[in-house]
Amino acid sequence: MKTVALATLLILSASLAGCTFGEEEEDTDCSEAQNMASDCDNDSSILEIEDNPNPDSPGMQYFTKYVAVLGLGVYAESGLSDAQVLHAAAVLAELLDNDEDGVADDEALLSRLQNMSAMVPMFDSEESEAAEDFMEHYTGNGVSAVLFADEVDPSQPGHWGSDATVEEIMHTINHIGHVYVYPDAFGLEPNSSLLSDAMDEARGGQFISHPDNYPENAWYHYDDTTCDYECMAIEYIYWAQVSNMEILNDTATCDGIANEWEPCSKDLLESMDVLIYALITDPQYHLPQNAPDGIYNPTTEE
DSSP states (O other), rough: OOOOHHHHHHHHHHHSSTOOTTTOOOOTTTTTTTTTSSOOOOOOOOOBBBSSSOOSTOTTTTOOOOEEEEEEEEEOOOOSSSHHHHHHHHHHHHHTTTTTTSSOOOOOHHHHHHTHHHHHHHHEESSSSSHHHHHOOOOOOOOOOOOEEEGGGGTTOOOOTOOHHHHHHOOOOOOIIIISHHHHHHSSTTTTSHHHHHHHHHHTOOOOOOOOOOTTTTBBBBOOSSSOHHHHHHHHHHHHHHHHHTTOOOOOHHHTTTTTTTSSSSHHHHHHHHHHHHHHOOOGOOOSSSSSSSOOOOOOOO
């Protein structure tokens, strides 16, 4: 899959304040973050497109569409269709409220994301005026990946090569949220966490820099030299989560990603990567287990 998200993560880590891997940023409350994600109410269950509530904030002037999601924000420029914007918003909601009961599955995670004003920026293209303005002027700490119009397909939620919403939004939730809420489980640096230990085993050893060739027994062998150890860890947990969700479990996808990732089904993940499977299915961390379908219809008890 074209890893725009990872390239963007690296660009953001260098050019956007507070988006570096492995570096803690101070939490800010909603008011201090210029109310970038609307209010801090976490019981929003109706997804509607509104006008950009923060056009005067740095890097935000070209966004014309906004959706509030559990106190967070999805921002898009005009070239994104309403269907694409609502799709991204629904995926964000489903990843945070995976049982769709109208309440976030992990209140500590949601609180962290709200405090960091986590957001999902959506651009017409990498060269759009909005993208360039955002990259140059955004000063917040709530972005780890972005979405472009040509990689959002509401008809194929999360499908490899067609719809990147699950990947990009998952990167943001994992990087801004899980890494700091559960550092012993999801820390990104070498020897820092259960995640880093699992990745070292999956890669056939601990490789701080990219090896010329991965060992034959490795099942995670991503070879993008622009992606450092921490970046590799973020990509690794994404692959594990979507394998567990069965998003990758078809022949064409399994064959297409085999050069990077082998356990493309839940059964393969459970048998091949025991450590990461145990981590992402451990109920204490509340990671989503069900694949988003792009339709968020929360049900609440009367």
